[in-house]
Amino acid sequence: MKNSIKSFYLVILFLVTGSAVSFAQTGSIKGKVTDKSGEPIQFVNISIKETKLGAISNEDGEFLIKNINAGQVTLVMQFVGLKTLESKVNVKAGAVSETNFSLEEGSNELSEVTVMGVQSANEKVVTIGKIAIKPMDLPQAVATIDRTVLERQQVLRLSDALMNANGVYIMGNTGGYQEEIAGRGFAFGSSNTFKNGARYFNGTLPEMSSIEKVEIMKGSTAILFGNVAAGGILNLVTKKPKFESGGSVSMRLGSYDFYKPIVDLYGSILGSKNVAYRINGTYEKGNSFRENVNSERVYVNPSLLFKLSDKTEIILEGDYMKDRRTADFGIGAINYVITDLPREKFIGVKWSYFDIKQQSANVTINHQINNNWKISGTGAYRAYQSELFATTRPTTIAANGNLVRSIQRSEVDEKYFMGQVDLTGQFKTGKIEHNVLIGTDVDSYNTKTTSFTSAVYDTINVFNAEIIDKRSDRPNLATNTITTAPVNRVGVYAQDLISFSDKFKFLAGLRYSYQETKSSVLTVKTNATAESSAYDDALSPRLGLVYQPNKRMAFFSSYSNSFTLNTGVDIYGTALKPSLIDQIELGMKNELFNGLVSANVTVYQIKNSNLAQTALFDKDGKANSNANIKELAGEVTSQGVEVDLKSKPFLGFSLMAGYSYNETKYTKSNIYIVGSLLRYNPNHTANSSIYYTFSGTKLKGLNLGLTAMYFGERVAGRSTRLTVANDAFKLITVNAYTQIDASIGYNFKKYSVRGKVSNILNEMSYNIHDDNSVNPIAPRMFSLTVAYKW
Template identity: 30%
Template sequence: MVRHFRWEGWGGRDLANVERVEALKGPASLLYGLTAPGGVVNYVTKQPLATPYYSLQQQFGSYDFYRTTVDATGPITDDKSLLYRINLAYKDANSFRDMVSSDRIFIAPTVTWNISPKTQVNFELEYDYGHVVFDRGIPAIGNRPADVPRSRFLGEADPRSMFERVLVGMNWSHAFNDNWTLSHRFTAVYNGIETYAANPTGLNTDNRMLNIFGVVGHRPPEDDASYFNAINLTGHFDTWGLQHTLLLGGDYFRTFRQGTEQYYFNAVDIYNPTYLGANAIQNQIANAPVVNSSALEQWFGLYLQDQIKLPFNFSILAGFRYDGAENEYIDLVSGAVTENPMQDSLTPRGGLIWQPIPEFSVYGSYTENFVGVQSGRSIGGSLLSPETAQQWEFGAKTELFDKKLMATLAWFDLTKQNMAIYQPPTFIDARAIGEAKTAGLEFDVKGEILPGWNIIGAYAYTPDAKVIKGYPGENGQRLPGVPKHGGSLFTTYELQAGTLRGLKFGGGVLVRGSQTTETSNTDVVLPGYATVNLLTSYSWKVGGSKLTTQLNVNNLLDKEYFPSAAFSRNAIEVGTPRTFMGSVRVEY
């Protein structure tokens, strides 16, 4: 099931019921709104099957990692008009970081009702509950990450920190005939948190004591509710010998969030840390002011797109999207109301494809984007202005060996206005960069080179990623978190015959160039790095079942690296050391 909308919550997405994860880039990611032109990650969830299938998997790895998953599906009725699928997962894990641990329980039942060959309804439920310690990483000293052990945790951990997420969804489709189909999706998501989240605000002048601005927050699931509706009409028809694929639709998104927060402050010695602990934090916030607020966001859109096959192997795509959005913030203590009135925009998209031979095509596209509701408030308390964007893309695609091997080369030029940047010390207030630009080349290749030999690789060259219009000292500075060079290459080979048929082995490398953390003259540079990963697996039949064992080794060379900086120079993520992950899965 393609999910164009997903509100994940603080615990991240559990993949137990996910069939595959897709990276939609460029114009393909924009039509349904609530996205940015750079792309969107799309989850395709597992659907009920008419043929019974059962799977049990146990994973175990470094730092006391244990995860158990169950997948069961099949028909409920003899005529297979009712199908079910249920996915379960349980995880309990520590970390290479001191005091950092997590656990979670995930349950996801799905039912499909095949009313007729042309009409289908799906009902889905997800329940996700767990505990997590928020780790903001380490600070920088000068223009490099601080020289402290990788295990050094510089926040506050509390075992009562928890998250709870409930998703309820329904989608249906009806085919009027072979050419016209109507579909509708409804999703409701409820997120709850009760947590200690520490945000570092900067080192003291002696480069030793890290100031901590902490939040003790509480929000029950019913007070963080998001609703999404989308309806689509898809049709195929001909006019004057031209073949059309028409898409007409609309969507509506509404979220309401109300919660209570209190703040605490601490200074941690990064070389010899001591922690306040839960009792000391409770004492500190006993007289702290309570921030009790609510926020409401509403967004609706209409869209129309037509893809037309033209003579001489040309195809053209043209469409537009209309968006309207409004939001408000209420301080429930003072009663102050801050709101953005309805703001709307009409954004076009279009593209041209030429496929002179079946194995090769070239294309070009232009698209615009409008993000009417941005999270956060600007300095002074007003809500943020809408973010807008424009993107050009040109490229070539090839499909070889009967479409078993595919490659894409693309050039893109993306400009955004009013990007939100969160500000210390609270990381609640934000400001908008006037304008930022990113341009570069991307290359992707994936598929089967020879029977059993698969490859997947990507490379991005982004020489231009900078602030065009910003605050003093920002103009011309490189955007944080965007390396000039980045790529990955991974390959596997599975024996196709003989005694060891089913044995697979492979490996790969992930490479990232250096990147900055802030758009200022005091940029911290995170060094470039490369990590090597290996895997081996073996599958064989045991009676009527299939048994698969697998071993993964990540960061084989135990490289010390820093993948990103979540907020600023004071919150640099620490890369995971060498880890081992084993699994045993039985399917029948």
């Protein structure tokens, strides 16, 4: 083992030193572009006249161009509506030349030309990918929903943002206090949901007011992260500190007495050029379209940026949220038919609640070793506590509407730690270029779950015009079990994007993961403890080929293998082995009309050929009725196609659209009907949004938008079991629906007003978990946001 580690570091040392020698004669240029008032300008095209090298300024007006041959070069700055500026810059070998520019207004009208400075969908690098690879060079489908979209659409919940993504969707919202995400037929658990690159507990609604962008990587990401579901991953990127002083205050008002003030402040600390801060905060309170359902939330997100040098920076980020809302398990079903109740009807007890507290802290260190090599380290800590005290899910509604309500209570206390180090670099072997990622990560969960005994509370009839609680007290429930479940993971991975030429690129990578999973269940009444443990490791390979006949088109294919852990034991009492999943993906990416429109098509197949299912027989050949005894006897196959369209702003218009088809079904099973669909996943989803911004007229500052989402028919309920004679389980068909939202906004100097109408058509459908958490979607609702920015 020691020799392997030594060899690993020798390889890194060789690559770094080799690269330093190969590129000793090159340097870099960094700078900032502002307007005449000193405000930073985003999306400015900065190019070097003598070469094809260039960059685009970020939201802080900053840019960086690497690998420039030493000597004098000519920088060209271009942006619509501003005068083009040229400037001579001396580049020194192995050094970073710094220069800043101020652009003046020109005569071009924004509404008359294409804004080519904005990055297209195929140019935006996703930070969750750990290495800077443009989507056009990546044999994988990715998507970014940026701040402009989030602000225009007044995104309140993550589900609002996902209206702009196809193939990734909300599959349920059990209890009304979470949004269960899925992609390509597979659920995204907390292992697939990230915030600033660290796993985020998704059993609650994330706060979106602090989010800069939402990143989605579809398909396999097993090489980058251990133990992730097959459908993909989602990363929430928060707003970062800035050195220039500024901020905003806003107030959002909405239907059902909703209000939400938001504060966002940033700037340097005491005028320092090395330390900057940012702090976001909000308070939220409101009722629901559901009777007797309400919520209240407090959220704070502070961060600090330390620029130790031109090459080294440290970002510290904190996160605190306290959220309390009514636990609402919906309207239930009667004999696997959705109960015919008004959308607003609440059948739980009025005092039901779900309380959560979540705190997190992240530290990220980035060090630019030289022009071509960078090392990054991330450490994260998260604490999560929740308490659920409410009626149980309505599973036994009688045909006449009678429901015996029982009470449940549970508490969760989870601590999570993560550490990660990545080395990325570029070098050449002859004419072949390499873009390398080498890294290691560790993470650890320690989850303590306390469950209480349940008790019958009362009996109601859900069809009564007004449900009158016969009781209003909160009963004392005895502690039943205390479960402690520590999980420890470690991984080592390496990946290389090899560019044989401008047209052919090959991606190869391999990850080794090791995981320890333990469980200790204390039954309080008997003081008996049951313990179990499992130790698993796996290799996850990734291979991909990209062919680019020209700079505006790319074809790709990829293969990857991942694993998912299983609970339970085999017929001999041994912990069940992980299930291995194979994924194949083919696609085409295009930049049409000279880069104005990104148009991508992806087809894929995901197959779990050793799915864990309840064993039919025990080790003695007798029929098995213990659901914890399992065998790798099933198979699930997901197949689909996705189409994405996204334009740059053109003549004031911008467009996003997409379509996905997915079929996820049992292709082998000893329990369920072969060919039956997995629950909660629609075959068809589609999305589109169009925005128009007025400029150069009396209506300058006004913008209009429409967003539409089609969510296809899917099934919930319970799959019919082949192993049970006259099985009463049935599937519930959930209707398709189309949701259309409209928005209008007006900007005047530092003020803005935005209005939104969601679900204009007042469409009716449901998010369903099993047959007992049947939650109606929200009706037509209104919101208004007034903001002041400086």
